[in-house]
Amino acid sequence: MRHRDRxxxxxxxxxxxxKYSFTAGIIGxxxxxxxxxxxxxxxxxxxIIAFIIxxxxIPQNKEDKL
Structure with missing residues (x-):
């Protein structure tokens, strides 16, 4: 597996x-x-921390870097 895919x-x-930690906290x-x-x-x-990290x-697409 390539570095980008990882x-x-x-x-x-x-x-x-x-998403799951927020959902678990609210439902709990x-x-x-x-x-x-x-x-x-x-x-x-x-x-929020997990979502931001x-x-x-997630790497940007090569087309988006222009």
Whole structure:
């Protein structure tokens, strides 16, 4: 597997981790019926960090670099 393909797959995985952690935090809060601001804030921060790292890890297309 080429380096570019690895970066693309890692980036996609990090974006997915961001989505899943946010979803798990929200659904977990709904199921337990406890709206803990600390837990929701922590899930949001983890999601945002994972999404940003994943977004910048995915390489641009060669046509987009012009």
């Amino acid at each position: 970066r693309k797959e890692i980036g996609k995985a990090l974006v997915d981790i961001g 809060s709904i199921i337990t019926e406890k709206w803990s601001p600390a837990v929701i804030a922590m899930c949001a921060v983890i999601s 994943g977004f910048y890890t």
